[in-house]
Amino acid sequence: MTTFGAIGVAGTGMTVYRKWLDAVSDNLANMNTVRPTDEAAFQARYVLAQQMGGTDGGVQVAGVALGSAEGRLVFEPSHPLADAQGYVRYPDIDMSSQMTQLIMAQRGYQANAAVVDRARETYQAALQIGRG
Template sequence: MTTFGAIGVAGTGMTVYRKWLDAVSDNLANLNTVRPTGEDAFQARYVVAQAMGGDTGGVQVQGIALGSAEGRIVYEPDNPLADAEGYVKYPDIDMASQMSQLIMAQRGYQANAAVVDRAKETYQAALQIGRN
């Protein structure tokens, strides 16, 4: 693989990991979003990645999968959105799982960024050799 090829493949990885980071941060931001029991709960977002075919390699976002809209029912009679029995609906999102995914996505992004930096350094070193 050429230096430019490595930069391209790592760039596609960075894009997928950035989308994953966006999805996880959206899930964490809506962790405590309350809805009336008659409405759907916030649906967690999950990035679906797919390998790119052809000679270029890399990965791309195929789409976004949504989690369950059922949520979890919680008894909060003082909540203004509570139904007649005092229940509201929260999203069914596990904070520990989301934090683990956040760390994995962050590390993957950092690894791909390091590949881009190293490929750039290699290319610059090759240019210096050519000048001498």
């Protein structure tokens, strides 16, 4: 693989991890979104990745899977959106799972950024050798 190839592959990885970070942050921001029981709960977003063509092709976002629209019912009779029985609907999002995914996506993004930096440094060193 060439230096430019490494930068390209790492760049595709950074894109996928950035989209994963966006999805996790959206899930965390909406984990306390309350809806009436006759509406669907906020659906968590999960990024699906797939390999691009060939062994040196990198990775791309294949799509987004959505979590359950059923959510979980919580008894909060004083809530303004509560039904006659006193229930409201919350998304079924687990904070600890989302925080774990956030850390994994962050580390993956950092690793790919480090590859881009090292490939750039290698390319610059090669240019310096050519000048000397």
